[in-house]
Amino acid sequence: MPHRQIQICDDDSSAALITQRGLQSLLGDRYCITIASTPNAAWLVCAHGNIDLLIVDPGSGGGSAGALVRAMHAFRPMTPILVLTAYDTPGLRAKMRDLGVSYYAAKPIDFKDLLPIVTSALRMTPIPDAFFPKLYACHHR
Amino acid sequence: MGELEHLQQRIAVLEHRLSEASAHAEIVEREAALQMSRAVDLSARLSAILSISAALLISRDVDAVVQLVVREAVSLFPGTSAAHLFMADSEQSGLVLRAANNPAVIFNRPSEGLAGKALLSPRAMLLVGPQLESALSDLREDQICALRDNLKTWPPLSALLAPLRVEGQRFGALVLYGGVHAHLYHPRDLPFIQALADLAAVAIDELSQRNRAAALQRDLTLTQSLHAEAQARLSAAQAQILQSAKLAAVGELSASVAHEINNPLYAARNSLYLVEQDLDPDAPQRAFLAIAQQELGRIARIITRMRDFYRPARAELAATNINALLRETLELVQTHLRHGHINAAADLSSEIPLIIAHADQLRQVFLNIILNACDAMPDGGDLRVKTRLFQARSEAPMTIEIDICDTGVGIPPEHRPHLFEPFYTTKAHGTGLGLAISAHIVTQHGGRIMVESELRQGSTFSILLPTSDV
Numbered sequence: 001m002p003h004r005q006i007q008i009c010d011d012d013s014s015a016a017l018i019t020q021r022g023l024q025s026l027l028g029d030r031y032c033i034t035i036a037s038t039p040n041a042a043w044l045v046c047a048h049g050n051i052d053l054l055i056v057d058p059g060s061g062g063g064s065a066g067a068l069v070r071a072m073h074a075f076r077p078m079t080p081i082l083v084l085t086a087y088d089t090p091g092l093r094a095k096m097r098d099l100g101v102s103y104y105a106a107k108p109i110d111f112k113d114l115l116p117i118v119t120s121a122l123r124m125t126p127i128p129d130a131f132f133p134k135l136y137a138c139h140h141r
Numbered sequence: 142m143g144e145l146e147h148l149q150q151r152i153a154v155l156e157h158r159l160s161e162a163s164a165h166a167e168i169v170e171r172e173a174a175l176q177m178s179r180a181v182d183l184s185a186r187l188s189a190i191l192s193i194s195a196a197l198l199i200s201r202d203v204d205a206v207v208q209l210v211v212r213e214a215v216s217l218f219p220g221t222s223a224a225h226l227f228m229a230d231s232e233q234s235g236l237v238l239r240a241a242n243n244p245a246v247i248f249n250r251p252s253e254g255l256a257g258k259a260l261l262s263p264r265a266m267l268l269v270g271p272q273l274e275s276a277l278s279d280l281r282e283d284q285i286c287a288l289r290d291n292l293k294t295w296p297p298l299s300a301l302l303a304p305l306r307v308e309g310q311r312f313g314a315l316v317l318y319g320g321v322h323a324h325l326y327h328p329r330d331l332p333f334i335q336a337l338a339d340l341a342a343v344a345i346d347e348l349s350q351r352n353r354a355a356a357l358q359r360d361l362t363l364t365q366s367l368h369a370e371a372q373a374r375l376s377a378a379q380a381q382i383l384q385s386a387k388l389a390a391v392g393e394l395s396a397s398v399a400h401e402i403n404n405p406l407y408a409a410r411n412s413l414y415l416v417e418q419d420l421d422p423d424a425p426q427r428a429f430l431a432i433a434q435q436e437l438g439r440i441a442r443i444i445t446r447m448r449d450f451y452r453p454a455r456a457e458l459a460a461t462n463i464n465a466l467l468r469e470t471l472e473l474v475q476t477h478l479r480h481g482h483i484n485a486a487a488d489l490s491s492e493i494p495l496i497i498a499h500a501d502q503l504r505q506v507f508l509n510i511i512l513n514a515c516d517a518m519p520d521g522g523d524l525r526v527k528t529r530l531f532q533a534r535s536e537a538p539m540t541i542e543i544d545i546c547d548t549g550v551g552i553p554p555e556h557r558p559h560l561f562e563p564f565y566t567t568k569a570h571g572t573g574l575g576l577a578i579s580a581h582i583v584t585q586h587g588g589r590i591m592v593e594s595e596l597r598q599g600s601t602f603s604i605l606l607p608t609s610d611v
Contacts, residue, residue, distance in 0.1 A: 014408040022411050025418060086403030108407035108441050111414055 004122065005049060006033045009042035009068065010057040012086070015107070019055065019084065022111045023118060039068035046076055053121050055082045057107075058092060069099045080121040084109070179329075186333050189217050193337065197344035206348065207239045210341040214317055217333065218301065220324025221317050222293040226341070227256040228305070228313035236260065236314065254280050254288075259302035259314030265335035267326055269299040276300075294320035301326050303338035307346040315341065377589075387562075395447035395563075402444055410437045447574065461498040463541055463606070464489040467526050470507040474515070482521030492530045493541055496608050498586055506579040506590075510545045510602045513575065516568065517549025517600060524548075530608075543604040551596040560592060 006023065010016035016035045024033050036042035039056070046054060046068075054072060058065035072079055080103060083096050088106035096104055103121045105114060193213045200206045207226045214224040227236040236256050255276055258266065268276055277296065280288065289295045297318040305313035315338045319326045417430050471478075471485055478485050514524055527544040552560065559565040561580040566573035583590045587607050594600035 012404040012408075015404040018408045018411045018415070021415055025415060086407065087400045088403075107403040108410055108444075111411050 004031050004052045006031055006053045006055060006118075006122075007042055007045050007049075007051045008033065008035045008055045009037075009039055009065070010035070010055075010084075011037050011059050012057065013037065015057070015086070022114075026111060026115050027118070039064040043068050043071055046072060046079065051076070051079050053080050053082060053118065055084050055118075057085050057087075058083060058096075059085075059087065066095065066099060069096070069101060073100055082117060082121050084114070186217060189213060190333065190336055190340070194340050197340055200344060200348070203345055203348050203352075204239070206341060206344045210315065210337060214315065214334070214337060217337065218317055218319070218324075218326065218330060220319050220321035220326075222297065222320030223291055223318045225256065225316045225318075226305075226313065227260070227316070228345075229260070229311075239313075254284060255300055255302055255316045255318075256314045259304050259316055260311055262302060262304055265301065265303040265331045265338065267299065267301055267328055267331055269325065273297065273300055292318055292320060299326040301330055301334045303334045305338050305342040305345065307342050313342070313345070314338075399444045399447045402440070406437065406441055406444065410434065410441070413437070458497050458499060460495040461500045461503065462493075462495055463498075463503070463543065464493050464528060466500060466504050467507055467528065467543065470504055470511060471526065473508065474511055477512070477515060478524065481515050481518065483515060483518055483524050484522075485524045485526070488525065488527040490529045493528050494530070494539070494608050496541065496606060498606070499582070502582045503586070506582050506604065507543075507545070509575040509579045510604075514545060514547035514549060514600070514602075517547050517551070519550075522548040522599070539608045541606045541608060543606070544601055545604075546599060546601040548599040551598055552592065552594040552600055553596065557592065557594065561590065 006027075008016050008019050010019065016037070020033045020035050024031065027033075034045060036045055042054065042056065045051065054068075056065050056068060069081055069083075072081055081101050082103040082105065083092075083101050084105050084107060085092060086107040093104060103117055105117055193209065196209055197206055200209065207228075211224045211226050215221045226239050228239045229235070230237050236253070255268070258268075258276055274296070277285070277288075297320055299319040301315075301317040301319070303315045304311045305315065315334065317326070317334065413430055413434050417427065417434075420427055420430070467487065467489060471487060475485075511524065511526075518524070523546075525544070525546045527546070529542050529544075530539055531542060532539050556565075556567060561576050563574055563577040565577075580590050583604055583606070589605045591603045591605070592600060593603070
């Protein structure tokens with residue numbers, strides 16, 4: 001019976017599926033990993049469920065993903081967020097850092113490099129004050 | 142008897158007439174001799190004037206002209222105890238003695254002394270008696286003393302003055318001091334001194350004009366050369382701007398494409414990873430998976446380079462030692478050089494200062510060029526890295542030149558204009574981005590990169606980086 005939940009928000013269905021399958025394979029059955037193709041859908045899951053980690057790709061626009069991150073901070077401040085993006089730029093990094101995102105990785109990243117970031121995010125102590133200045137894991141390739 | 146008396150009277154009359162005629166003949170002879178003497182004198186003076194004018198025509202130097210005029214004036218006017226030629230200084234605020242048969246005084250105001258009178262006079266003047274005394278009395282005590290020391294006899298008995306003038310412009314004066322009673326100057330001398338002064342004025346003016354023309358020609362040549370240099374710099378800057386704009390456009394496109402490829406690449410690479418997890422360790426498919434992963438990895442590297450082309454890897458500006466960077470880069474490729482039978486030598490100037498730069502980016506530039514040099518020497522060769530500090534122009538900042546020379550196959554002339562264009566490559570597996578990125582980085586540092594190459598002789602890449610205060 002899974003007792004931890006990871007929500008993926010990615011509008012690229014193939015990439016989302018691979019992230020889900022890969023993490024599922026690496027983390028095992030104790031984790032339930034679900035996919036939402038839009039920030040709205042992801043927010044509905046996060047708002048009503050007990051999500052342990054949100055993995056979000058802001059996409060090329062990044063606007064509504066930013067709104068999702070802000071909503072998470074406002075209403076689910078203890079849920080860690082990992083931004084996993086194919087559109088890595090210094091501007092996006094700065095924007096996500098300003099939004100309080102603690103974990104950031106740029107695609108294409110191999111699972112063997114992604115896994116430590118995910119496990120680190122999942123182990124994060126759920127104390128709100130410790131959320132913002134946390135270690136900023138910045139995986140670039 | 143009457144007839145005899147009559148004859149005697151006639152004889153007496155005739156004798157009287159004869160003596161009158163003789164006396165008149167004597168007078169005429171004296172007059173003729175005087176006129177002859179004057180004619181000889183005049184002829185001599187005219188000859189002298191002609192000689193002077195011929196000499197002045199071939200003179201090439203103002204000082205030579207004034208010396209000649211003064212020397213000839215003394216011989217042309219007997220009894221001259223001193224001859225002075227003055228010229229107004231550049232600001233017309235004083236008369237400067239340019240030549241004298243004796244050293245003499247300099248007048249601070251153009252109106253001072255006999256020279257001042259000569260300068261202001263419309264034509265030549267003869268001063269004698271009270272006029273000369275009055276003119277001399279205008280001088281200060283020190284000027285009188287200096288003048289007295291310079292004259293053979295004091296006070297002068299007469300003086301000839303003439304302005305140096307050309308087309309109504311007066312710019313100097315000729316002054317002769319007469320000191321011998323037997324040769325007092327005469328009004329007949331006036332046309333000669335004015336002629337001498339005019340000849341001198343024309344010669345000096347022509348030389349001055351010639352000097353001014355030469356100076357203007359030099360200025361024009363210098364201006365033309367500066368203009369050509371500025372034009373060349375402008376053209377280079379425009380070409381650089383165009384190249385930068387092209388690079389920026391290509392870079393933006395590259396970055397955009399790179400981003401779009403990242404998602405499928407991520408999916409493809411990790412799909413292979415997941416497939417691999419389910420395969421037996423001995424499954425023959427593993428070999429193909431490895432190839433697929435390797436090639437996807439290659440795509441990922443190309444994509445990364447394309448993205449970095451638009452947005453170079455993050456690096457901090459810091460005080461950077463170019464020589465140390467070059468040594469580190471050579472150290473990095475040491476094994477590569479050894480395997481390629483390439484002898485590397487560094488000739489690094491100790492004068493190279495620290496510059497503010499992105500060290501990682503410059504290291505990437507040096508590495509790119511050195512690795513290209515290695516590729517150009519498949520059978521080995523010599524690699525020489527040299528630095529020097531120079532200043533192109535006095536107002537320009539000091540520039541560091543880094544030369545990386547190889548003895549390789551050289552670059553064919555048709556490839557040279559495209560070397561720094563993105564995606565232009567002659568290598569089978571090249572991306573065509575190495576030199577484009579290098580040029581981009583160097584340009585971002587305010588520098589330039591150039592190449593010289595000879596087929597079968599080798600190539601030299603020169604990087605010019607401006608220095609800055611650290």
